[in-house]
Amino acid sequence: MSGEHPAYGLADLQADLRDFTTERDWRRFHDPKSLVLALVGEVGELAELMQWVPADEAQALFSTGRAHERVGEEMSDVLIYLLGLAEVLELDLLTAARAKLAAARLRYPADAAGGLPKSRI
Amino acid sequence: MSGEHPAYGLADLQADLRDFTTERDWRRFHDPKSLVLALVGEVGELAELMQWVPADEAQALFSTGRAHERVGEEMSDVLIYLLGLAEVLELDLLTAARAKLAAARLRYPADAAGGLPKSRI
Amino acid sequence: MSGEHPAYGLADLQADLRDFTTERDWRRFHDPKSLVLALVGEVGELAELMQWVPADEAQALFSTGRAHERVGEEMSDVLIYLLGLAEVLELDLLTAARAKLAAARLRYPADAAGGLPKSRI
Amino acid sequence: MSGEHPAYGLADLQADLRDFTTERDWRRFHDPKSLVLALVGEVGELAELMQWVPADEAQALFSTGRAHERVGEEMSDVLIYLLGLAEVLELDLLTAARAKLAAARLRYPADAAGGLPKSRI
Numbered sequence A, B, C, D: 001m002s003g004e005h006p007a008y009g010l011a012d013l014q015a016d017l018r019d020f021t022t023e024r025d026w027r028r029f030h031d032p033k034s035l036v037l038a039l040v041g042e043v044g045e046l047a048e049l050m051q052w053v054p055a056d057e058a059q060a061l062f063s064t065g066r067a068h069e070r071v072g073e074e075m076s077d078v079l080i081y082l083l084g085l086a087e088v089l090e091l092d093l094l095t096a097a098r099a100k101l102a103a104a105r106l107r108y109p110a111d112a113a114g115g116l117p118k119s120r121i
Helices: A010-023 A032-050 A055-061 A065-088 A093-107 B010-023 B032-050 B055-061 B065-088 B093-107 C010-023 C032-050 C055-061 C065-088 C093-107 D010-023 D032-050 D055-061 D065-088 D093-107
Strands: none
Touching: A010 A065, A010 A093, A010 B093, A032 A065, A032 B032, A032 B055, A032 C032, A032 D032, A055 B032, A055 C055, A065 A093, A065 B065, A065 B093, A093 B010, A093 B065, B010 B065, B010 B093, B032 B065, B032 C032, B032 D032, B055 D055, B065 B093, C010 C065, C010 C093, C010 D093, C032 C065, C032 D032, C032 D055, C055 D032, C065 C093, C065 D065, C065 D093, C093 D010, C093 D065, D010 D065, D010 D093, D032 D065, D065 D093
16 A cells, blocks of 8 residues: 555564664674574573463463563564574575475475474474 | 565565465464474574584674575574464564564663673663 | 492593593583583474473373483483583582572472472572 | 492482472472473573673683572573483483493594584584
């Protein structure tokens, strides 16, 4: 629709993160190994949120309310450091992920994939 | 611009992943705790790629060639499971991450952030 | 009993690992951040083993047979890198863990701990 | 030596953890996938401690003082959940790790291992 604002996308988030990091002079801390450790820290917080929740209650619990917000914050932190790593490696994450999914389509044909594969994507 | 293809975005990737999962009847495996464990598995592969590379050589090494491709594949897997989790929790990851970044701007004012904070975003 | 071989303990494993590392001249790779990334890699393999197994079947599945062996191998790798980190930091892991457990006893009195704490140890 | 106290070992720690868990009725939360998520949470805290420390300063920083204590606490938590998992799977972790190290000796002969292997143990 003419005049519509285009949706905020992953590239916009990455640009905003770039500004955020530059304004604070934090790029100097962002070597790849440090960024992966920071990512691990955030994945740890995500895991901690869910660790003692019964497996069959987790989806309902984290789909609404304060638990939904909290899990969204931790998932955001994971995405933020993943984009930070993409930034320093000049890597186009969406293009890479699209290609990975295309490769997974070839590796796991839809009509043969009824079972429980060891590793799927 | 009229007639231009809109860029492939995160929402498109999430929709493609939804189709991929549905076609293989894999949604039944996607409870939140299992998806976080799968995410952890992919983060582990990302960490393994970098573990013995000297810290000051990692950026150059993973910015080109086969190492760049490999790191892009592992980062894609992390993103894919993060989107898989967003899918089952009906969570808008981009909106959540944008809000998290806005909160980080308040928490770490640009002119006061010269040091090395314990946790930054 | 006189003449009995003392049991192989954690200190023996750490000494054997020290020899293993020295003989291969691998100590030079063992800075703390690299060792934590290696630990993360092994935790990822442990997570991958379990990711798609239904939560209520995991204990039985991994308690016998080939799955028991496999999980034991991945858990061993985690322990091995944890000891590698203890080695470079000259840290007595058993003494530290014993103290951590004593602190947990104070923090979570036994008679008040019927519920599901957010974080327990 | 007769009358000497035997050193506190990994089996003693595991027994103390068993008591601690039983007294609090927490064994019911300890299915394998939950324990691995708890382990991931602790590994995340370990990673967070080190994430922004320059790689070549980490060993010195974490070898003394408060940083040494803190890293010991996080490493203890990792060990504690690893033993918790060993407990529910009736797995002898020391025996498994000793066997894994023996296998690594065969896989990486000492005189051929000068380089930087992708994955070493």
